[in-house]
Amino acid sequence: MLELARVDAYYGSSWILKAVSLAVPDGGIVALLGRNGAGKSTTLKTIMGLVAPRAGSVRFGGAEIGGSTPHAVNRRGIAYVPEERRIFADLTVDEHLAIATRSHDWPAERIFGIFPELVPLRDRRGRFLSGGEQQMLAIARALVTGPRLLLLDEPSQGLAPRIVDVVIASIEAMRDEGLAILLVEQNVELALEVADRAAIIDQGAIVFDGTAAELRGRSDLQTTYLGVGT
Numbered sequence: 153m154l155e156l157a158r159v160d161a162y163y164g165s166s167w168i169l170k171a172v173s174l175a176v177p178d179g180g181i182v183a184l185l186g187r188n189g190a191g192k193s194t195t196l197k198t199i200m201g202l203v204a205p206r207a208g209s210v211r212f213g214g215a216e217i218g219g220s221t222p223h224a225v226n227r228r229g230i231a232y233v234p235e236e237r238r239i240f241a242d243l244t245v246d247e248h249l250a251i252a253t254r255s256h257d258w259p260a261e262r263i264f265g266i267f268p269e270l271v272p273l274r275d276r277r278g279r280f281l282s283g284g285e286q287q288m289l290a291i292a293r294a295l296v297t298g299p300r301l302l303l304l305d306e307p308s309q310g311l312a313p314r315i316v317d318v319v320i321a322s323i324e325a326m327r328d329e330g331l332a333i334l335l336v337e338q339n340v341e342l343a344l345e346v347a348d349r350a351a352i353i354d355q356g357a358i359v360f361d362g363t364a365a366e367l368r369g370r371s372d373l374q375t376t377y378l379g380v381g382t
């Protein structure tokens with residue numbers, strides 16, 4: 153479905169992504185893991201059209217999308233939930249969803265089936281939502297644009313363990329609805345619990361690409377590249 157082949161990306165003259173190749177199959181969850189500054193967010197931004205690749209190709213559903221605008225990439229069926237959630241303080245939950253909705257595929261019942269915790273909060277303004285509630289709303293807002301692929305940047309960041317479980321449940325519910333997900337995470341355990349496949353990026357280069365089960369058994373890689381158990 154999504155395929156990056158030897159993608160290079162830069163911020164100004166800083167070479168960040170180095171020949172990144174990565175695939176997300178239809179309906180699968182792929183975890184993209186790596187240390188701080190490894191290039192995870194830059195990879196998502198490059199897919200989304202927020203950073204233009206200088207080399208390589210980004211293909212989605214058979215078409216080249218590398219260098220397209222974020223708006224055009226979203227129209228093709230990719231939605232992005234950035235690290236910073238960008239919830240509006242003065243808009244209610246329902247208002248956030250109403251302004252983002254572009255697809256008849258996601259009526260309220262379907263959205264709130266995935267995020268039941270948001271039902272009693274529909275009239276609450278952004279400024280009164282907890283971090284976890286804001287994260288759920290940010291994902292819900294991406295869903296109502298009608299994507300086939302969702303890019304999630306560290307959805308568990310800063311959330312209490314109980315709330316992380318709720319976010320995991322919503323990720324699994326979306327997968328069960330047929331969405332493909334590219335999940336960037338620092339929480340390796342969480343990511344390997346939900347993902348089918350996993351890739352590790354280090355200093356802008358992919359150093360592992362395999363099944364989540366395989367990476368679960370590779371404590372050497374987890375120690376070297378993810379700082380797990382050190």
Ligand SMILES: Nc1ncnc2c1ncn2[C@@H]1O[C@H](COP(=O)(O)OP(=O)(O)OP(=O)(O)O)[C@@H](O)[C@H]1O
Binds near residue numbers: 163190
């Ligand atoms: N707007 C920018 N301008 C210049 N350099 C940037 C910019 N954004 C990120 N970088 C640099 O690019 C590299 C990759 O950053 P990126 O945000 O992709 O890392 P990350 O893996 O998402 O890290 P984190 O886990 O901290 O979110 C880092 O060295 C970072 O300092």
Ligand SMILES: [Mg+2]
Binds near residue numbers: 192193194235
């Ligand atoms: Mg990041």
